[in-house]
Amino acid sequence: xxxRVVVTGMGVVAPxxxxxxxxxxxxxxxxxxxxxxxxxxxxxxxxxxAGMPAFEWESLKNYISEVTFHGLKGTNIGYGLAAAxxxxxxxxxxxxxxxxxWETGCVFGNSxxxxxxxxxxxxxxxxxxxxxxxxxxxxxxxxSGVTSYISGRLGLGNKVITNxxxxxxxxxxxxxxxxxIKDGYAQRMxxxxxxxxxxxxxxxxxxxxxxxxxxxxxxEKASRPLSSxxxxxxxxxxxxxxxxxxxxxxxxxxxxVYAEILGGNTNSGGQRxxxxxxxxxxxxxxxxxxxxMNMAGITGDEIDLIxxxxxxxxxxxxxxxxxxxxxxxxxxxxxxxxxxxxxIGHALSAAGSIExxxxxxxxxxxxxxxxxxxxxxxxxxxxxxxxxxxxVEMLKKEVNIVAKANFxxxxxxxxxxxxxxxx
Amino acid sequence: MTRTEILNELKxxxxxxxxxxxxxxxxxxxxxxxxDLKINxxxxxxxxxxxxxxxxxxxxxxxxxxxxxxxxxxDVISEKMNEKA
Numbered sequence: 194x195x196x197r198v199v200v201t202g203m204g205v206v207a208p209x210x211x212x213x214x215x216x217x218x219x220x221x222x223x224x225x226x227x228x229x230x231x232x233x234x235x236x237x238x239x240x241x242x243a244g245m246p247a248f249e250w251e252s253l254k255n256y257i258s259e260v261t262f263h264g265l266k267g268t269n270i271g272y273g274l275a276a277a278x279x280x281x282x283x284x285x286x287x288x289x290x291x292x293x294x295w296e297t298g299c300v301f302g303n304s305x306x307x308x309x310x311x312x313x314x315x316x317x318x319x320x321x322x323x324x325x326x327x328x329x330x331x332x333x334x335x336x337s338g339v340t341s342y343i344s345g346r347l348g349l350g351n352k353v354i355t356n357x358x359x360x361x362x363x364x365x366x367x368x369x370x371x372x373x374i375k376d377g378y379a380q381r382m383x384x385x386x387x388x389x390x391x392x393x394x395x396x397x398x399x400x401x402x403x404x405x406x407x408x409x410x411x412x413e414k415a416s417r418p419l420s421s422x423x424x425x426x427x428x429x430x431x432x433x434x435x436x437x438x439x440x441x442x443x444x445x446x447x448x449x450v451y452a453e454i455l456g457g458n459t460n461s462g463g464q465r466x467x468x469x470x471x472x473x474x475x476x477x478x479x480x481x482x483x484x485x486m487n488m489a490g491i492t493g494d495e496i497d498l499i500x501x502x503x504x505x506x507x508x509x510x511x512x513x514x515x516x517x518x519x520x521x522x523x524x525x526x527x528x529x530x531x532x533x534x535x536x537i538g539h540a541l542s543a544a545g546s547i548e549x550x551x552x553x554x555x556x557x558x559x560x561x562x563x564x565x566x567x568x569x570x571x572x573x574x575x576x577x578x579x580x581x582x583x584x585v586e587m588l589k590k591e592v593n594i595v596a597k598a599n600f601x602x603x604x605x606x607x608x609x610x611x612x613x614x615x616x
Numbered sequence: 617m618t619r620t621e622i623l624n625e626l627k628x629x630x631x632x633x634x635x636x637x638x639x640x641x642x643x644x645x646x647x648x649x650x651x652d653l654k655i656n657x658x659x660x661x662x663x664x665x666x667x668x669x670x671x672x673x674x675x676x677x678x679x680x681x682x683x684x685x686x687x688x689x690x691d692v693i694s695e696k697m698n699e700k701a
Binding site for chain 2: 258259260263264324325327328329
């Protein structure tokens with residue numbers, strides 16, 4: 194029998210706020226986390242702004258032992274650990290355990306090891322000093338590094354999986370954790386994703402000419418989803434994490450319930466019918482959203498808010514078109530829609546988990562966060578949906594159902610249907 | 617360097633790899649790195665690398681295998697330092 198799955202804890206490391214209270218305040222007030230990075234100017238990057246969390250590395254000592262902290266260099270691992278352990282604490286559970294927690298698993302997404310940290314490894318090997326690398330490199334270089342640090346700290350004993358699906362990673366991780374509980378394999382899953390866009394990854398995106406390059410002197414205005422002047426995305430870093438639990442299991446221990454996950458889907462457009470390595474096949478996107486609604490047992494009319502992928506490239510228009518088709522809604526009938534990326538940029542693998550945390554906060558606190566920088570809405574988008582569906586100020590409003598989707602390189606899609614918890 | 621001097625220096629080398637700081641303060645030559653100080657066996661490699669840097673010596677694989685307690689660590693370190701001298 195299909196089990197109900199609820200969210201009982203959340204943690205976040207975002208460019209505009211670390212920890213749930215700071216992040217909530219930031220998204221309610223439209224606070225940008227995008228900053229100018231002088232080093233990027235020195236490196237002759239076209240885009241010189243980024244969303245970097247104001248993360249104090251030493252704060253990790255609050256989460257892990259001094260021995261584990263010593264030698265930890267992977268920034269993505271640090272972000273993931275902080276978000277995951279904050280979510281765990283938020284859910285009302287202690288970190289320490291002598292026995293494995295067999296009922297709890299983890300699906301945490303990640304895209305690449307911290308190449309800046311790995312540079313030291315390459316230099317040592319090239320310098321014929323491989324024997325000086327020590328024991329801590331492999332565990333941080335492996336793609337499952339983040340997941341391994343999290344599950345080790347908490348003694349998680351159920352499925353422990355690292356997923357990777359480019360920009361669809363975060364939503365996909367949450368979906369996989371949801372499925373493990375829904376199908377009865379686990380009673381609790383820690384899910385989320387982390388991303389550190391280091392200099393080398395950043396440079397590679399810069400070379401693709403897909404980054405925002407005209408607002409280097411006005412960093413807070415650089416991320417402009419849905420606008421006429423949307424000239425590329427702004428890379429962001431951070432992590433988001435959620436604790437998912439089987440409903441009865443959560444209620445028995447008296448856990449606070451933030452929201453319910455009604456369903457979701459992850460698929461691929463097959464890199465056919467216009468889909469490529471870097472562009473989405475619209476048929477795949479529409480199918481992903483439609484299947485998500487079917488699984489959740491809702492219709493397009495029931496969606497109050499779309500938390501879009503909406504990165505601020507010329508794909509924004511096609512995305513809105515796809516939503517119109519999937520939901521069978523347009524113009525003044527289109528649901529309210531926002532893009533967190535206007536405030537924090539595009540956090541790649543971490544985007545889906547940070548944006549899901551934002552979505553659930555909007556359900557929990559009854560508001561719709563603003564799209565900042567939408568001074569000049571793209572007229573082609575306004576041909577599809579009414580301007581008032583793309584709020585530029587926070588709206589205080591009951592939000593019952595959110596559709597959260599992300600689309601990634603490789604033509605992969607992931608969508609979640611999130612709901613207020615109704616008993 | 618006397619054995620006592622090496623032992624005192626060794627405490628500093630080992631310190632980042634054990635959470636048992638009280639036990640570390642009272643180590644003697646019989647103290648076992650894994651059993652007594654609860655050092656992760658994978659981290660023994662790091663202690664050896666740090667010791668190499670600290671004493672400017674090279675500890676080969678066979679010698680490293682002998683370094684299981686504080687006494688044998690001191691044996692190997694003083695042997696390598698004497699070779700160098």
